[in-house]
Each structure stands twice: as structure tokens, then as C-alpha cells.
Amino acid sequence: MSGKSSAARRKASMTDVAELAGVSVMTVSNVINRPQIVAEATRTKVHAAMRELRYRNNLVARSLRLAQPRQIGYVLPAQDAVGNQYMDAFLHDLAAACQAADRNLTLITERGTDALMTACEDLYFGQSVAGFVISNVGTEDPRPVELRKRGIPFAAYGRTGEAFASPWSWVEGDAALGIAMAVDHVAARGHRELAFVGADHASVTMVQREHGYREACLRLGLDGSLAAGRIVHSGSDLASGVRAAADLLGAATNDTAASSAAPTALICVSDQVAAGAVITLQSRGLVPGRDVAVTGYDDTPLTSFGPVGITSVRQASAAIAAELVRLIIDRPGGPEHVLLPPRLTPRSSTDRAA
């Protein structure tokens, strides 16, 4: 007795609550999980006891009893991936989506495939997680294959080359559509000579973005924008944006004869590249929007570039996260493929009046 009160108060269990309320343990459980079948008076009594004891349902015991893990795993992309602020935001959305589904997001770090698979097996077969979300899925990524082989549920953010035929679930923002929206946007503002500042084709997304550009230009009859030199693969970081823009515009100032071939709108594969392009424009005394239009992708904080705001394509990252979580919880088995449309956020970098 004295020992009990002197020691730091043990966390209260259902038994304690039941005892204090003068009911059985099961009644307490019912109050929590099916309150409607418990008499009003009893319910009140139990609630009072719970409050007095600062009782919290033991999530671990609950998870054990239900044989249903409360966690969802996320394989955190290795640091060397392009420092992408978008993935930050996505992580946030993913955690929020888990919480909305009454789950929690558990991180595991990327490493060699074997070690990663062992960790995943421990977590999944150890009943700790319901499944995994993987992102930054590369064309030759071994992870989906290995996870599938082991019967571990997962959903991928981004497809590999197999597109809609892949035997596992994936969710993705419609990259081609997103770029097309950017092209339509500047075209609607009178631009006829565009250029696409792209990245290498390491991921399907990058391929899709370029594809979207080509399709949109074709559809709008912007043949000049498809000419050689108008589609460049610089890389997706800021420094390459600076360089690529300089190359594309350099011709305009040096070679007056070819000035008709100089683009008046730069469709960039990422906000980082777009920011780099804006830097180049500014250093030449050009005003983004008025002189040359610039669009980015992902609507990251980089779009607030000092006084100029960069028009950008915003992926429905919250919806993507929610879909991934849903797929793991509701369709752990069969494959389902989800393509979500993005939205365009116009800012001053495409505003001719700016």
C-alpha cells in the first residue's frame, strides 16, 4: 500500500478503472468501443473513473487482441536523393493521412535491399505494421518485386515502367497532365515559343512530364516549341536551372537574327529549375512574367522567390497520401492504380502585366 502510493503512479489499466467504477472490466471495454449498449448511468460512472485515473486505452494490448497493427511503415528515401521540398510536404501529408485513418506512420531507413527486406519482414510479420509505403520508385527498383515475393502488403508512390499493368498498387499525380496545364496556361496568355527545361529520365515521372509537354505542344500546334534545342535535359536542381536558362536565352541576345527562335516561356520540370531560371532572368534585367514566362512544378516554398512568385503545378499530395494509406488498409492484396489530377497555381511569373 505504502509502496504503491510512494512509487511513481503506475499507468492505470482497465482493471483499475473497473474497480473504481465498481463494474467489470468488460463493461469498461464496452464503454470505449460500443457505448450504445451500455446503460447511461453506468457509462457516466465509468467515464468519471477514467477521468479520475487519467486512463488511456493501452494501444499495444488493443492491437494484440485485435491482431491488427496500428502502424503503417514508410521507407524513408535515402538522403542523396535530390533534396526535394515536395517530398517533405508529402511526408507530412502521409503522416496526417495515417492519423486520419487512426494509424501511425513508422519510418524505416533505406539501405541495402537485403537489410531492408529483413527489417520489413520483422515489422510486418512481427505484427507491428499493416504494410508499407515506398516512394521514389526507380525503373529498376528491386523493392516492389522483393516485397511482393514475400507477401508483404505495400503501395508505391509512383509507377515503374509497367504502368497500369503492374501487379502491385501505385498512386501517382498525373505528371503529363500537370505539364500540359502549364503549357495551356502560358499559351492562353499568348506565348507561342516555349521551351521545356527537363531532367534526365531516371524516373517515369520525369519521362511523363516531358511527354506531357510534347503532347500539349502538338495539340496546340506549337511546332516551334518542339524544335531541337527547345527541349533540354539539364537536371532538376537550381544550378542547372540557372545554366539551362542562360543557354536558352543566350541565343536571343547574341544572335538577333535567330531571335524569333528564342523562347518566351520556360516550362520547367521542377521549382528548383524554375527558380534558377528566374535568377538568370533577373541577372539580365528581365522581368519574369512580363518578359519571359516561367513555370515550375510541385508548388514548393521556392515559388516565393522574393518579389516574384513562380507559377507552379501543385500535386494533390494529400489525396495521394490518403490513397496510399487506403490501399494498404483496404486492399492489401490486389493491385489498384490511381492517377490523380494536379492543379495549377498561377503567380506573377506568368503574368504579363507584372
Next chain:
Amino acid sequence: MSGKSSAARRKASMTDVAELAGVSVMTVSNVINRPQIVAEATRTKVHAAMRELRYRNNLVARSLRLAQPRQIGYVLPAQDAVGNQYMDAFLHDLAAACQAADRNLTLITERGTDALMTACEDLYFGQSVAGFVISNVGTEDPRPVELRKRGIPFAAYGRTGEAFASPWSWVEGDAALGIAMAVDHVAARGHRELAFVGADHASVTMVQREHGYREACLRLGLDGSLAAGRIVHSGSDLASGVRAAADLLGAATNDTAASSAAPTALICVSDQVAAGAVITLQSRGLVPGRDVAVTGYDDTPLTSFGPVGITSVRQASAAIAAELVRLIIDRPGGPEHVLLPPRLTPRSSTDRAA
């Protein structure tokens, strides 16, 4: 029997393993947890059975029995915080540190204090997490106070104003020392006229970095570097770096008389600012390192700025993460304060021969 084999195989439990190996359940448990007290032959037999059944220890049941949560919570900073690649890396390190301590990192999203506290209570008193790591701790941050009030163990990345007197645990990289290292570094290369491109004083870290600059300049007798106008508070993002550098160097080209007052080295509060400064230098045809030295902070991927590498101060983020995890596991009660020294990574932006 037929039902059992036709249905998807239930995950094997210890009982199944024990049965197959012809031993008691306890022996299986011993093989896992105290292999040395179990006879060689038995151990082999049990291991074989485990392998055959693809047995995994049920982490949830184990955690319940041990009354010891396997998770550590991390309050994911809200997205609007300055998109900091360093925090990305830190998150990675934190997840790795948890894994090294046989724990997993669980994320919860930032939101209103009340909602956040409820979530923390559910997780901690629900035996799901052993405690929390919080980061981006502001001067008037309510979170440490509230957590402490509720008796929830936590460790903060970054102190508030109270410094070493605070009643809760924190870990931090020695920001003043880091900047001092940068100052020493450029001073050793002959620079006498420095400038500090800082941010506002929203967090103690930013105050410390400026403090480190002042102290170091004082110590080295670089009085000019402490003059008015040599310490600016631009902000910590790239765009403000571009502007601040332009302001600082602008005087040099316009006002030849005052050129002795123009700095030859820019000590920047972050890599983003440093990258901005490099952009300004490049746009004026100046070579970083040879003409003007530039240093950053946090050693993020931004330091690879095209052909020029930016000298940067690298925080011991892995060690910081490990300390935070240790504090939560080993010292959930008492406060302990840890200040870890950073390292300098020299690159071409401070190389006069560059």
C-alpha cells in the same frame, strides 16, 4: 484441417514453433532472448523450426509483456518552417538512431497545442511510445512546458532561452563554435574584412550563430568586421542571400573610396544564404574563393553549387540524433543538456587558389 490449409496461412506463433520442435513455448522464448542458457542441440532444433515456419517474434505481444514501448515519437515540424534540407537529413539520422536502439520512429504531425497534446497523451499513456523528440523549438514554444506538465518524457533538439538551466533535456550542435570555426578558417587564409549574413532571432540557434561571429572577430581583433553594416539580418533563404550579398558588395564597386570597408569574406548563416551569395558573385563575374570567400552552414546538398563547392559547417546530426534517443530511453526523468561540436568541411568557396 482442410480449412486451415486452404485459408491463407496464419502467421506462426511461438506455440507453433514449440510444437514443431517438440519443446515447450518457454524454450523457444529462451532461444530468442537468452540463447546461451539453452543447449546447443535444442537451439538448433528450434532454429530449424522457426525457419520452416518463417516465424517472427510478435513485437506487439512482446512489447505488451515487457510493458516497454518499442516506438519513439517525433513531432514533425510544420511544413511552413523554412524548407531546410538539413532537417531532412536529421530525420533520417533520427530514424537510424532509433533502429540502432532497437526502436522505431513514429511520426505525429504538428498542429494546435491542445490537439497535439491529446495525441501525445494517447500515444504515451497508451504505451505506444517511450517518449518524444521535438525539434524547431522556438523561444516561446509551449510544447516543452506542456509535455513536462503532463509527465511525458521528451528531449528537445535545440534549447530555448533558458540555456543550461532548463528543467528538460535538450541536445544541440554548438552553433557559436561552428561559426567561429568558419571565421577562423577564412582568417587563417588571410581575410581581415568579413561580414556576417544572418537571419532574424526567432530561434536561439540563430542568436548563437551571430554571437559566435562576434566573439570570434573580437578574439581575432577583426574590428572592421564588427562595424555597422557588416552584420546583416536578411533571412535564411536563398533569395535573401542573393540580395544581402548584392548590398554588401554593391558598396565596393560603386564607392571606391570606401572600398577598404568592403568585405572579402561572407560568413553566412545557412547554405541557402551562401548559395544566394554565390549566385550574386557569379552574376558579377567574381569567383567565389579567389575573389570573395563564402561559407555556409549545415553542409546540405546545396553546397555542391555547380562547379563551386561551398565551404560549410557540418553539424554532428547523427550524434545529435543518437543523444536524443538515448536521453529518452535512459534518462526519461531528469534533465541533461548536451552540446556537440560541429566540423568544418572546406570547399572551393574559401580556396584562394580556386
Next chain:
DNA sequence: TCCGAAAAATTTATGCTTAAAATCGCCGTC
């Protein structure tokens, strides 16, 4: 007096581990 629905309590089960008890083999000793 008894029926039947609603409310509450029992029983059983989840998968694991600590502590205590039981088993086994082996050796020296008388």
C-alpha cells in the same frame, strides 16, 4: 408468477516473458 429483452459479468483467448519449480544426467562417496 414468469417471460424476454437489456445490461452486466464470466469465460476464454491473443502471444509473449519473468520467476519459480521440475527434470535430467553425472559424479564422488561410502
Next chain:
DNA sequence: GACGGCGATTTTAAGCATAAATTTTTCGGA
């Protein structure tokens, strides 16, 4: 050659906090 006892293994029993399924109690109305 049987006994006691020791040490090394292994097993039994108990319990962690919860919840589903089952049983018991309660109580108003016929």
C-alpha cells in the same frame, strides 16, 4: 553399486491489457 546432491536444462504457472463470445443477472410488463 546405491544415494545424495549439484549444475545445467527445460517446463510449469502466472500474468500483461484488451476484446469476442457466452452466460448470468436484472427488471418491467403480461
